[in-house]
Amino acid sequence: MRQLDGQDRLCGAEINSITNLVQRGYFDSNNARIVFCHSMTEDGRNVALILMEYFSLSGYETESYEIQDLHDADPGLFRTRGLRNLAKTISRVILERGTDYCAINATGGYKAQIAIAVLLGQALGVPVFYKHEKFNEIIAFPPMPVALDLSLWMRNSGLFFLLDRETVCEKDVAEHWDERLEALVERVEIDGSNYLELSPIGQIFHETFRGRYWSDRDRVLPPPALEKRKPHLGDHDWGNAREPILAFMNAVNKIPYVRHCRTHYWNPDLPSPNIFRLKGEEIEGVFSNGTWTVKIKVETTAVTPGQREACVADLNNWLTTGK
Incomplete structure (x- = not known):
């Protein structure tokens, strides 16, 4: 895969989107750490390992978190515990490192995760990016006047x-x-x-x-x-x-x-x-x-x-x- 252009669709949406973020100068590729949140499934674990290896070989620091109860075997558990645990993990990662130094790439995974990522970004004041498979480039969700009490x-x-x-x-x-x-x-x-x-x-x-x-x-x-x-x-x-x-x-x-x-x-x-x-x-x-x-x-x-x-x-x- 590393012999291909990172924008090649064969590399997958996650690699495509991160490569596009780098090329457009959204973050400093020399000092970036990439944190992957993956589902509680065998596919999720395998994809996370591939992505960590791919970007580690490109010189990035990488780490991953498995999100408990985030799987499609039990829709009720996914909706309540799984999405909650996703929100908790992303929030912890961002607050530990500082909101001024983080961004969320909502590309890949279950579609419901995009809604969680966007709302978290709005609440914490962190930019959220997304790349649809038919988009030529990654897009940033615009800030919205969301007020929390x-x-x-x-x-x-x-x-x-x-x-x-x-x-x-x-x-x-x-x-x-x-x-x-x-x-x-x-x-x-x-x-x-x-x-x-x-x-x-x-x-x-x-x-x-x-x-x-x-x-x-x-x-x-x-x-x-x-x-x-x-x-x-x-x-x-x-x-x-x-x-x-x-x-x-x-x-x-x-x-x-x-x-x-x-x-x-x-x-x-x-x-x-x-x-x-x-x-x-x-x-x-x-x-x-x-x-x-x-x-x-x-x-x-x-x-x-x-x-x-x-x-x-x-x-x-x-x-x-x-x-």
């Missing part, structure tokens, strides 16, 4: 972090459900109960704002607390839960903008998802070991709605990542 993500960040890890029983989040989330989730029935999981669009929404928030967190968070009070446990018979609850509250209290936290609800027989959320103008944390649940009020230095939303997003990020 950061405030919606921050207010519901706990749910997004939960759904990024697992399915969530619908009744567990019904009390604080926001109808604007409908397009970002899908419902599945498990053992007679309705569960929520992120849709592919929801995954893009979450990945976009998680990366954007982390870049801007120092700018949007309120100032550190000058004085702190010790966490307060209410008058309950906490039993064996006392130590883990107090340890959790002490950890929350060490976060710079937190002034104080106190318990306001206790149920020894109720499991719940761990989450931080807004209740009116107050921040509430829900902490559970899977058998009992405690709810705590978190007092911060936030004075505006935007700062409170930023605190909720930061607390949920801390709950998930520990930082």
Whole structure:
């Protein structure tokens, strides 16, 4: 294949498109790394190996990622998990390397991937290219005025972090459900109960704002607390839960903008998802070991709605990542 012109159709759409990108000067071929995302199929693995070898011999650094559940054996799994995992992988690659240094080539693979790539590019501000087999040259999708709501993500960040890890029983989040989330989730029935999981669009929404928030967190968070009070446990018979609850509250209290936290609800027989959320103008944390649940009020230095939303997003990020 390397004896052919890279634009020869016998080389295939992937090689044709990358060769065209180089020839048109869209990126510096001397310093470029090419990352291939391939399906969870034998054909996908084989094609990725061929492409990596082809471009490695041309002097490029190459790597590949197999996208879990991205295959045509189960259309339902492809639509939900497969496309979600594709969005997660592309987002991670781009955010690790920086949006100013990346572009997406949406040529090759399943047609549904093009839609995911275009939406990701619009959300992350990354150029997206595509070459149809009948096109003489590769084209760039033009930027479109797509606006995503950061405030919606921050207010519901706990749910997004939960759904990024697992399915969530619908009744567990019904009390604080926001109808604007409908397009970002899908419902599945498990053992007679309705569960929520992120849709592919929801995954893009979450990945976009998680990366954007982390870049801007120092700018949007309120100032550190000058004085702190010790966490307060209410008058309950906490039993064996006392130590883990107090340890959790002490950890929350060490976060710079937190002034104080106190318990306001206790149920020894109720499991719940761990989450931080807004209740009116107050921040509430829900902490559970899977058998009992405690709810705590978190007092911060936030004075505006935007700062409170930023605190909720930061607390949920801390709950998930520990930082």
